Amino acid sequence: MDLEAARARVVSLAEAEGFPLVRIAAASVIEGARVAALAARAEGRLADLGWMTDEWLERSTDPGRFLQGARSVVVVALPYAGATLSAPEAGGPARGKVARYAAGRDYHRVFETKLRRLAATIRGEFEAGARATVDYGPLLERPLAALAGLGWLGKSTMLLAPGFGPWVLLGAVATTLDLRPDEPLKKSCGSCTRCVVACPTGAIAPDGQVLDARLCISFHTIENRGPIPRELRAKFGAWVFGCDDCLTSCPVGARSTVTYPDFDPADQEAAAPDLAGLLLLDEAAFAERFRGRAIMRAKRDGLLRNACIALGNAGSADDLPALTGALGDGAGLVRGHAAWGLSRLATRLGGGHLAPARAALENRLAIEHDPWAREEIEAALSDLSPRREG
Ligand code: B12
Ligand code: SF4
Numbered sequence: 001m002d003l004e005a006a007r008a009r010v011v012s013l014a015e016a017e018g019f020p021l022v023r024i025a026a027a028s029v030i031e032g033a034r035v036a037a038l039a040a041r042a043e044g045r046l047a048d049l050g051w052m053t054d055e056w057l058e059r060s061t062d063p064g065r066f067l068q069g070a071r072s073v074v075v076v077a078l079p080y081a082g083a084t085l086s087a088p089e090a091g092g093p094a095r096g097k098v099a100r101y102a103a104g105r106d107y108h109r110v111f112e113t114k115l116r117r118l119a120a121t122i123r124g125e126f127e128a129g130a131r132a133t134v135d136y137g138p139l140l141e142r143p144l145a146a147l148a149g150l151g152w153l154g155k156s157t158m159l160l161a162p163g164f165g166p167w168v169l170l171g172a173v174a175t176t177l178d179l180r181p182d183e184p185l186k187k188s189c190g191s192c193t194r195c196v197v198a199c200p201t202g203a204i205a206p207d208g209q210v211l212d213a214r215l216c217i218s219f220h221t222i223e224n225r226g227p228i229p230r231e232l233r234a235k236f237g238a239w240v241f242g243c244d245d246c247l248t249s250c251p252v253g254a255r256s257t258v259t260y261p262d263f264d265p266a267d268q269e270a271a272a273p274d275l276a277g278l279l280l281l282d283e284a285a286f287a288e289r290f291r292g293r294a295i296m297r298a299k300r301d302g303l304l305r306n307a308c309i310a311l312g313n314a315g316s317a318d319d320l321p322a323l324t325g326a327l328g329d330g331a332g333l334v335r336g337h338a339a340w341g342l343s344r345l346a347t348r349l350g351g352g353h354l355a356p357a358r359a360a361l362e363n364r365l366a367i368e369h370d371p372w373a374r375e376e377i378e379a380a381l382s383d384l385s386p387r388r389e390g
């Protein structure tokens with residue numbers, strides 16, 4: 001089979017797996033991305049994503065190290081713009097926001113099945129090397145996808161695919177087959193700065209294309225295993241897993257409703273969970289409820305921590321008992337954030353809600369042994385100072 005026929009066959013195999021977007025990149029070192037990624041790490045902008053060492057970043061910008069003898073990378077995408085339900089009815093419980101990519105089935109599982117099958121077919125049919133990855137593998141997928149002309153790198157740092165905008169998830173198969181590469185697109189964001197303005201924490205640099213993960217709600221709600229910096233919490237709104245603010249503000253692909261069916265949320269609870277209900281989950285109930293979903297990544301304590309913040313920002317008087325109850329949670333991380341959430345919610349509500357909140361915090365402080373949780377309760381009490389009452 002000649003190389004053009006091989007290329008056509010590989011593309012049609014990927015399309016048959018359900019990928020509407022398939023492009024080919026040459027498997028050369030992505031120099032610009034390597035320089036940008038190493039600079040991001042050196043400047044601390046990758047936060048404490050410990051696995052992203054210089055070594056990892058160098059490997060992840062060289063497909064030849066991902067697969068020995070790689071000549072090409074097949075880059076694929078699945079769209080998920082429509083994976084959301086209509087806004088919850090007014091008067092219901094306070095609900096958290098889950099990033100759209102995580103509202104349905106875990107996309108890693110969806111991609112893995114398809115990409116492993118594609119790689120196996122390439123190995124079998126062409127007697128060539130082939131290795132698949134999605135997200136966690138040592139390959140930087142956005143710059144690769146841009147190189148392959150699947151989209152362009154937006155100011156939000158998202159890969160924007162024509163017709164779909166940022167609402168695509170990426171995966172790749174590196175192969176030793178020498179497939180003709182696609183051309184990068186000649187597109188850019190122009191003068192648009194909507195995502196920069198929309199980001200609640202200022203995580204995107206004013207000129208774009210540079211993200212500070214230390215400020216990013218997505219980083220903190222998903223990857224951070226410890227306390228959320230106090231100065232950021234009020235900016236998190238109701239996000240409990242990920243953040244889509246720089247995606248929903250983007251005009252590119254804004255009218256797309258195309259979603260791969262597995263990414264549709266099962267119900268309202270999956271897309272926008274009842275926040276007070278989350279605070280009742282123990283380890284077993286958490287594992288049972290989120291099995292097969294990306295939310296597992298936050299772990300039980302991380303998700304409850306996020307729910308405490310969201311309730312502080314977006315809850316109502318009905319949620320004061322849930323936050324008060326969480327002051328007695330088994331995890332210090334949750335207790336400390338419950339203190340912040342209770343103080344913030346009571347302060348927002350004001351009036352007669354302040355005294356019971358203070359009493360609950362003082363009662364907990366009297367028996368709290370965790371030094372960090374004590375600090376949080378003390379800070380929460382001082383935020384409830386009398387001059388704020390009324
Ligand atoms: C770690 C990670 C994160 C971290 C940190 C991201 C960061 N930039 O610091 C956190 C947890 C914050 C995160 C958040 C999100 N992520 Co994420 N994440 C990744 C992961 C695993 C690695 C990306 C990374 O950090 N690279 C390091 C940075 C420095 O490089 P980069 O952003 O990949 O690429 C930049 C450079 O290469 C540079 N560049 C390239 N060429 C050149 C040339 C020149 C000259 C210059 C100056 C720069 C330059 O520009 C690129 C864009 O800024 C990838 C999967 C993967 N294996 O690639 C998914 C991935 C990027 N994430 C993805 C998604 C969906 C998200 C979220 C939308 C999830 C959510 N809703 O909460 C948010 C979006 C936040 C945002 N605005 O980027 C998708 C993006 C799909 C798309 N269409 O772009 C990916 C590709 C996963 C996937 N398989 O689909 N993510
Ligand atoms: S995911 Fe949210 S916090 Fe992170 S850069 Fe986008 S808008 Fe900002």
Ligand code: SF4
Pocket residue numbers: 154155156157158160189192193194195196208249250251252
């Ligand atoms: S919102 Fe505007 S600047 Fe940001 S990524 Fe989309 S098109 Fe680019």
